[in-house]
Amino acid sequence: MERILRKLGIGGIALSLALLGFVGWAQAQPVTDIMLSADPGESWLHTNGNWHAHRYSTLAQLNPDSVKNLKLTWLFSTGGKTDAQNTPLYHDGLVYFAQDNIVYALDGRSGKRVWKYEPKLPDDWGGYNVGFITGKHRGLAIYGEYIYFLSNDAKLHALQYKTGVAKFVKSYPDFPPPKDFAKAQDATGYATTLGPPAIPGTIIVPMNGTDFGGRPGYVIGVDPENGDMKWKANMIPGPDEPGYDTWPPGSHEWGGAGPWISGSWDPELKMYFTGTANAYEWNPKRRGGGKMDNVGAASVEAVNTDTGKVMWRYQAVPGDPWDFDVPQTPMLISIDGRKTIVHPNKTGFIHYLDARTARGTMQTAGPSARSTYPSKAARRSRCGRACWAG
Secondary structure (H helix, E strand, O other), rough: OEOOOOOOOHHHHHHHHHOOOOOOOOOOOOOOHHHOOOOOOEEEOOOOOOOOOOOOOOOOOOOOOOOOHOOOOOOOOOOOOOOOOOOOOOOOOEEEEEEEEEEEEEEEEOOOOEEEOOOOOOEEOOOOHHHHOOOOOOEEEEEEEEEEEEEEOEEEEEOOOOOOOEEEOOOOOOOOOOOOOOOOOOOOOEEEEEEOOOOOOOEEEEEOOOOOOOOEEEEEOOOOOOOOOEEEEEEOOOOOOHHHHOOOHHHOOOOOOOOOOOOOEEEOOOEEEOOOOEEEOOOHOOOOOOOOOEEEEEEEEEEOOOOOOOEEEOOOOOOOOOOOOOOOOOOOEEEEEEEEEEEEEOEEEEEEEOOOOOOOOEEEEOOOOOOOOOOHHHHHHHHHEEEEOO
């Protein structure tokens, strides 16, 4: 039995809510653009706290002196089979989270379930990533009166936030889910485990699971009213983009590099920042003889959310053969007045990038302990590679 009381999961949110006093419980309050733009306080409307992914609450009641007074007020168990990987949302007295392709809404005072939404995966669901993907979710979005949920089969569900009734369920023909080997000749496809970030007028849908076989990673922007696709951005550069020559020809049609985690967004730049996964195939000798960088894989990318154009790609680990991809959310901060992306890579190096251009502004000196990482690879990973397309 999986208990949703882990790290900063339900337990942590429940304790915070006990201090909140549940401001605004009695009156329904749709989530507006202004509310989405604010730092979290009475509500927690983003998986990462705010658009810049700071994960910081402004609650004055939570401080170093009050920590000792926190106590468990309730505990909710899903009885599920997978681990809880998402930070819950909190708004208007309700706590929202997803696990095992089920969305739960809980009363923040008591922990009692208010509603549950449980869509079914296709009968032919399967593929390379079935065990790695199924039942895992890394967040939800809330916008207007709706909770937005990505089921594992790459469908977007818009649920009325007080009742759980679906306004629409949208599938995307360009992004079919992976299929059971026993039931389909082509088992490759798109799976989703991420939260779909909400920005003004758009829900961002990252398509992942692609490094398991034969599809390119994508981020798409959709209309929150009906789920219709407004734009799509391939994480791998196409023939007319910088970096295309770092792949075997045609790799933008099969090369992997899907996002593993929800990204951050800047309202001034209108850029969405996301990390990407491995290239496909995993063995670099089978994608260019091991001598190509494969820009777009193991990278941080910036997507213009008005047009879907990829403005730049910064590759943290060129030609990555070790699974040193970018599953972390890029954090957006200000350093000396400059908008800066902070990316801590699996290599132990932290990359600081100009958010407008991807040019490095600062680098960590290296791991704190004596590194056993190959010196040539460490130098390439520390310095990275930027491709500007803007």
